[in-house]
Amino acid sequence: MDYLIIKVNQKMNNLPQKNRFFKTVKIMLQKSLFMFFLLFFSVNSSAEIVKNIETATLSGGCFRCIESDFEKLHGDINVILGYIEGHTLNPTYQQVSAGNSAHIEAAIISYDSDKLSYSRILDYFWEHIDPTNDKRQFCDFGPQYHPAIFYQNDQQQQLAIESTKQIDNNKPFSAPLEVELIKASKFYPAQDYHQIYYKKNPYRYKFYRYSCGRDARVAKLWGKH
Numbered sequence: 001m002d003y004l005i006i007k008v009n010q011k012m013n014n015l016p017q018k019n020r021f022f023k024t025v026k027i028m029l030q031k032s033l034f035m036f037f038l039l040f041f042s043v044n045s046s047a048e049i050v051k052n053i054e055t056a057t058l059s060g061g062c063f064r065c066i067e068s069d070f071e072k073l074h075g076d077i078n079v080i081l082g083y084i085e086g087h088t089l090n091p092t093y094q095q096v097s098a099g100n101s102a103h104i105e106a107a108i109i110s111y112d113s114d115k116l117s118y119s120r121i122l123d124y125f126w127e128h129i130d131p132t133n134d135k136r137q138f139c140d141f142g143p144q145y146h147p148a149i150f151y152q153n154d155q156q157q158q159l160a161i162e163s164t165k166q167i168d169n170n171k172p173f174s175a176p177l178e179v180e181l182i183k184a185s186k187f188y189p190a191q192d193y194h195q196i197y198y199k200k201n202p203y204r205y206k207f208y209r210y211s212c213g214r215d216a217r218v219a220k221l222w223g224k225h
Helices: 002-014 017-051 063-070 093-097 118-126 154-170 202-212 214-222
Strands: 053-059 078-085 103-112 148-151 180-183 187-189
Touching (some): 053 063, 063 078, 063 103, 103 148, 202 214
Parallel strands (some): 148 180
Antiparallel strands (some): 053 148
């Protein structure tokens, strides 16, 4: 870059004073136009990205595991953990995990709809939970771990119904599906401590996941991924 600047300055110095002035004006105009178009396309690109972001709300046992699983899926995934349903305002993790607030541990998955479809999100979800038990998920017992798809509009509801039928017709096990389809209600984000827990506390997370038997059960139901 420094070399190019030196060469331009040498050429400018060899020009007559008048020509040098117009040359300078021309370069300034070109730079201004370049910056304008750069800014214009940057703003429009950002708006396009925001416009194409959609969300899915799902529960399938420990929400930290849902986050860990979904962040392995390609497609500009972002996951927020929290609590849904229930009757307590701003519930704490202790209230939810004790089953006192009637909330369910859940995750909102944001994704780029140009790269992933809602149906693909659901397909991935099914194969990372135990859909045969609505009273527990792996080693976690209680209604707070109830597996469910929380649809946000009529389109998501219809796609969830179709997905459930497709899984029911093609599942590699005989047990009936126990995943509930529920209209999404108020979602309370969990405390920061729980967000990306699997990265903040990798050893604790891996020990919990292994001892809980999540991957072993999923492999038994769906086969190895």
